[in-house]
Amino acid sequence: MIGIDVSGSVWGPTVTRFAQIVQGVLCNEGLFSSAPRIRIIQCDTQIVAEDVIDTPEHMRKWIEGVRIHGGGGTDLRPVFQRADELVERNEINDLNGVVCLTDGYASFPKCATPYKTAFVLTPDGAQNLVPPWAMTFMLEEDDFKST
DSSP states (O other), X not given: OEEEEOSTTSOHHHHHXXXXXXXXXXXXXXXXXXXXXXXXXXXXXXXXXXXXXXXXXXXXXXXXHOOOOOOSOOBOHHHHHHHHHHHHTTSOSSOOOEEEEEOSOSBOOSSOOSSOEEEEEOTXXXXXXXXXXXXXXXXXXXXXXXX
């Protein structure tokens, strides 16, 4: 599951480049065959869009036509509530983890999740605000040079 912070500070090229990086990892690692359904959830203070991606081609089309919704504050807890709901309803049988793109200025779950969690921060992100129980990665300006 992928969460995207769509507050006013996370938009356009940052989301596109992040999605391209994720697509590259999924294809290179063969994860589309072992985990064919990937949910991309856009969230500001609530979930504003949810897409299900099931093939590399579908991911490519999503990236090419991505439309960012939202623009308000940032509360990523609804992404995790949605993940828990989908697991509870058996719509996701094996949640491998949740990866969220954010600038770090967000409300996060207070407690560790039962699945792997990573926050990918924008180049100007606030790493010190991310909960210590999650993995944290920082996008660098160089990540955008190959777009």
